[in-house]
Amino acid sequence: MEPRVRADIRRYIVATWLSGDDRGFDDETDLQQSGILDSFTTLALIGFLDDSFQVQLEPAEINADTFRSVSRLARLVVQKLEQREKTGA
Amino acid sequence: MRIDRLVSPWAERVPDRVAIEGVRETLTYRELDRLANRFAHALRAAGVEPGDRVGVHVPRSPRTVAAMLGASRAGAVYVPLDPGSPPARMQLVARDCGLRHVVITPGLLAGWIAAGVQEPVERFLLAEDGAVPALPAPGRVHPWPEVQAASADPLPPPGASPDELAYLLYTSGSTGVPKGVMLSHRNALAFVDWACDAIGLREADRVASVAPFHFDLSVFDIWGSLSRGATLVVVDEGMVASGRAMVDRIQARGITVWYSVPSAILLMLENGGLADRGAPSLRAVYFAGEVFPVKHLRRAMAALPQARFYNLFGPTETNVCTAYALPGPPPPEATAIPIGQASCGDVATVVDPEGRPVPDGEVGELFIEGPTVMLGYWDGGRRTPARHPYPTGDMVSRRPDGELMYHGRRDHMVKIHGFRIELGEVEAALLAHPGIQEAIAFAVEQQLVAVAIPSQPSLSVLEVKRHCAARLPRYMVPGEVRLVQGLPRTSSGKIDRVRTRNAVVSGDTALLAPALRAEPRKEP
Numbered sequence: 170m171e172p173r174v175r176a177d178i179r180r181y182i183v184a185t186w187l188s189g190d191d192r193g194f195d196d197e198t199d200l201q202q203s204g205i206l207d208s209f210t211t212l213a214l215i216g217f218l219d220d221s222f223q224v225q226l227e228p229a230e231i232n233a234d235t236f237r238s239v240s241r242l243a244r245l246v247v248q249k250l251e252q253r254e255k256t257g258a
Numbered sequence: 259m260r261i262d263r264l265v266s267p268w269a270e271r272v273p274d275r276v277a278i279e280g281v282r283e284t285l286t287y288r289e290l291d292r293l294a295n296r297f298a299h300a301l302r303a304a305g306v307e308p309g310d311r312v313g314v315h316v317p318r319s320p321r322t323v324a325a326m327l328g329a330s331r332a333g334a335v336y337v338p339l340d341p342g343s344p345p346a347r348m349q350l351v352a353r354d355c356g357l358r359h360v361v362i363t364p365g366l367l368a369g370w371i372a373a374g375v376q377e378p379v380e381r382f383l384l385a386e387d388g389a390v391p392a393l394p395a396p397g398r399v400h401p402w403p404e405v406q407a408a409s410a411d412p413l414p415p416p417g418a419s420p421d422e423l424a425y426l427l428y429t430s431g432s433t434g435v436p437k438g439v440m441l442s443h444r445n446a447l448a449f450v451d452w453a454c455d456a457i458g459l460r461e462a463d464r465v466a467s468v469a470p471f472h473f474d475l476s477v478f479d480i481w482g483s484l485s486r487g488a489t490l491v492v493v494d495e496g497m498v499a500s501g502r503a504m505v506d507r508i509q510a511r512g513i514t515v516w517y518s519v520p521s522a523i524l525l526m527l528e529n530g531g532l533a534d535r536g537a538p539s540l541r542a543v544y545f546a547g548e549v550f551p552v553k554h555l556r557r558a559m560a561a562l563p564q565a566r567f568y569n570l571f572g573p574t575e576t577n578v579c580t581a582y583a584l585p586g587p588p589p590p591e592a593t594a595i596p597i598g599q600a601s602c603g604d605v606a607t608v609v610d611p612e613g614r615p616v617p618d619g620e621v622g623e624l625f626i627e628g629p630t631v632m633l634g635y636w637d638g639g640r641r642t643p644a645r646h647p648y649p650t651g652d653m654v655s656r657r658p659d660g661e662l663m664y665h666g667r668r669d670h671m672v673k674i675h676g677f678r679i680e681l682g683e684v685e686a687a688l689l690a691h692p693g694i695q696e697a698i699a700f701a702v703e704q705q706l707v708a709v710a711i712p713s714q715p716s717l718s719v720l721e722v723k724r725h726c727a728a729r730l731p732r733y734m735v736p737g738e739v740r741l742v743q744g745l746p747r748t749s750s751g752k753i754d755r756v757r758t759r760n761a762v763v764s765g766d767t768a769l770l771a772p773a774l775r776a777e778p779r780k781e782p
Contacts, residue, residue: 202727
């Protein structure tokens with residue numbers, strides 16, 4: 170599941186904030202140092218995670234560490250999806 | 259002094275010296291003086307009265323100058339019209355200032371007729387041989403031989419006061435509606451005399467005419483060279499599109515003084531081979547009209563080590579009001595050069611939004627008082643007088659050494675999510691990247707957009723953002739970065755901000771073609 174989540178997040182970021190130019194961008198690219206995420210784009214990304222994966226982040230989860238890179242974000246999303254499956258089952 | 263009186267003394271002293279060297283035609287001082295008189299007589303015979311506006315819609319050539327001088331000698335206000343503008347825009351200008359007479363070429367007149375544009379113009383005077391076409395509305399076309407046959411004797415001087423209106427320059431204004439800036443003889447010559455004295459312009463000089471005549475830079479070229487008995491060398495509309503053609507012209511004609519927008523100099527560096535070929539005849543380079551990115555300025559100064567460089571500054575409404583003589587190439591750590599100190603007899607103050615002077619180092623609006631401040635806007639004949647001191651709309655700060663630094667247009671200050679952003683600062687950061695050739699920034703709704711021309715196809719959007727994030731507060735990092743092959747230009751050669759922004763908003767990819775992409779080198 171994680172590769173698909175990663176790909177979705179990556180595609181969204183490249184389309185929304187990199188004018189579709191994915192050169193140099195990968196799952197480990199630092200989203201803050203690269204000027205992609207600030208407080209407003211972070212909000213948009215949170216909205217995207219909600220719309221695409223029905224994942225809602227807790228305030229404590231919204232921090233620089235989680236939003237460091239595509240891979241960290243994807244890991245959190247997958248964690249939450251798996252948790253939901255367990256509790257739902 | 260008045261513009262209409264500048265040339266005659268030289269026509270008497272050095273009648274056979276070349277006054278204007280065109281591409282197909284050359285006029286000596288005597289020939290220029292006599293042709294200007296013929297235009298003056300022909301315009302009077304066609305009904306021009308003192309104070310009337312006379313349009314001059316002729317590509318840049320010796321004859322164009324003779325027509326403007328002739329209109330001035332007839333007591334009229336000359337209005338240079340852009341040969342590259344569509345007739346519909348010319349009609350907006352003609353209606354605004356009530357043009358009844360236009361000096362024009364047969365080719366450009368054919369364009370007016372084909373577009374069904376004529377009113378309010380009643381009389382056209384042809385500046386070249388050609389068929390006399392039928393007009394769509396009542397009026398008359400005077401063929402060129404009629405001008406040639408007019409008397410070459412001087413008319414009685416039209417007036418004595420240097421404060422009379424001499425010419426109108428139409429600027430596009432931020433709304434896109436042309437605005438007629440009213441300039442007096444004193445306005446023009448305060449700048450011209452200052453600029454001639456600053457470089458010691460003399461009879462042996464050969465001054466380039468690069469700027470379009472409807473653009474205020476040309477005021478120095480024309481009246482500076484002709485008031486000092488020098489030679490004006492036309493670098494015509496065909497040449498200014500090519501860096502190579504411009505360098506060829508400088509070299510072949512031994513041009514000594516050059517005044518243009520930085521974009522034209524950049525073009526000579528980029529595709530004219532200026533860095534390798536040099537231009538040893540050039541001794542003074544004035545530039546104005548837009549910010550000269552320091553990295554390109556360094557290249558230009560390295561290519562022309564023998565030339566003095568001067569940054570001139572001022573909106574059309576004040577002609578030139580501050581100036582900075584570069585003591586040498588900008589030091590490596592410099593990201594901008596000063597616009598200097600008040601020039602031309604003007605006084606510069608830096609004020610806050612309430613009009614109070616701000617302390618040195620703080621950013622405020624530049625207010626100008628002095629002889630270069632325009633009379634006002636023509637404004638459909640209402641003649642709105644200029645405010646005094648004149649608020650330029652330019653944001654500047656004064657350094658401890660007295661030099662003014664430019665921070666961009668007041669209307670280039672945008673607010674995004676409550677943050678005040680100076681677009682000039684964003685652009686300076688973009689240009690600091692070695693892989694960016696040219697760049698502009700603007701706001702679209704609540705998003706900061708940058709449009710840049712990369713100098714290497716390997717430059718990626720991510721790299722541009724990362725570069726900005728390392729230099730600017732996060733809220734000043736452009737949210738959207740477009741890498742494009744070229745940017746639209748205004749008729750004066752500057753980057754056209756309005757059209758660029760409109761193309762982004764409307765998604766026009768014809769105007770903003772995406773730059774070619776190549777994989778960047780792998781990062782370590």
